[in-house]
Amino acid sequence: MYAIQTHQLTKSYGKHRGIDKLNLTVREGELFGFIGPNGAGKSTTIRTLLGLIKPTSGSAQVLGLEVGRQQGQILRRVGYLPSETQFYAGMTARDLLKLSADLRGLDCQAECRRLSDRLQLDLGIAADQLSLGNRKKVGIVAALQHQPDLLILDEPTSGLDPLIQEEFFALLEERRQAGGTVFLSSHVCPKSKTTATERLLSAKDKSQPPKMSPALCNTKPNASACPAKYLAWQT
Numbered sequence: 001m002y003a004i005q006t007h008q009l010t011k012s013y014g015k016h017r018g019i020d021k022l023n024l025t026v027r028e029g030e031l032f033g034f035i036g037p038n039g040a041g042k043s044t045t046i047r048t049l050l051g052l053i054k055p056t057s058g059s060a061q062v063l064g065l066e067v068g069r070q071q072g073q074i075l076r077r078v079g080y081l082p083s084e085t086q087f088y089a090g091m092t093a094r095d096l097l098k099l100s101a102d103l104r105g106l107d108c109q110a111e112c113r114r115l116s117d118r119l120q121l122d123l124g125i126a127a128d129q130l131s132l133g134n135r136k137k138v139g140i141v142a143a144l145q146h147q148p149d150l151l152i153l154d155e156p157t158s159g160l161d162p163l164i165q166e167e168f169f170a171l172l173e174e175r176r177q178a179g180g181t182v183f184l185s186s187h188v189c190p191k192s193k194t195t196a197t198e199r200l201l202s203a204k205d206k207s208q209p210p211k212m213s214p215a216l217c218n219t220k221p222n223a224s225a226c227p228a229k230y231l232a233w234q235t
Contacts, residue, residue, distance in 0.1 A: 001028050001064060002025050002026060002028065002064075003026050003028045003029075003062070003063055003149075003181035004024060004025070004026040004032075004049065004060070004150075004181075005025050005026075005060065005061045006049075006058065006059070006060040007058055007059050007060070008021045008022070008023065008057065008058035008059075009021070009023075009024070009048065009055055009058035009059065009060050010055060010057045011056050012056040018041050019041045019045055020041075021058065022041075026181065026183055027181075028179075028181050029176060029179065029180075029181060031172060031173070031181075031184065032182065032183050032184065034046075034185040035186055035187070037187055042154070042187075043083060043154055043185070045185075046080075046152055046154050046183075048067070049062055049067060050074075050075070050080060050152065051068055055068075062078065063077055063078075063149055076104070077149040078148050078149070078150045078151075078152060079142075079144055079148035079151045079152070080143055080151075080152045081136075081139045081140060081142075081143040081151075081152070082139070082154050083155040083158070083185075085135050085136065085139040087135070087138065088127060089126075089127055089128045090128075092124055092125060092126055092127065093121060093125050093127070094112075094124065096138055096142070097112050097142055097145065098112075100145070101145060104146055108146055111144075111146075111147065112145045115144055115145060115171065116137075118167055118170075119140065119164060119167060119168065121134060121138065121141065122134075131159075132159035133159040133160055133164070135159070136158065136159045137164070140153075140156060140168065140171075144175065147175070149179075150180065150181045150182075150183065151175060151181070151183065151184075152183045153183070153185065154185045155185060155187070156168065157186070
């Protein structure tokens, strides 16, 4: 079964297309790296899959459920980290994470503490005093603490120091080993080169391929399987 599947998925903003006829499949149990330069449509794809924006045409399924028609069921089973996080002032990291769990009707205190310890996150820090790295850690814990079937992470490593990045990828692998699926977007080819089972590299168009060497990601290109705006790279 596929965790994510799209068919001719397109999102247009007037004459500009954020996504152009995207056909994408992500199998359950994969750690899938969605790699491409800024402006290539990665975040637009993610927001469309989550039902935050409506596609112009095409269709998508997440965990076998129809995007746009079964959104509540999808969101209950997904953990999402946006590329930028903003929090309510006057709350601590602990308060924010409890609010996130409460909105799902779940008690995630034990898992919250475990993840926070692994990421070296001080839960007593006030929201308005969180550094970029600590804001990212709060977002990661919020996405992971309810142990979702599918993690969708948009630029998750920005702001994290190298040691915390190592721990972060270890947590992702543990979630995958437990049966979860991870969909990770980035504009660089990071540690995912050794952990991702499959990657999609999005480019502006076929005539202007990304300036990235296959050797950098230790992958082989497979352009024939994807539409004009995308190139697939597999290990």
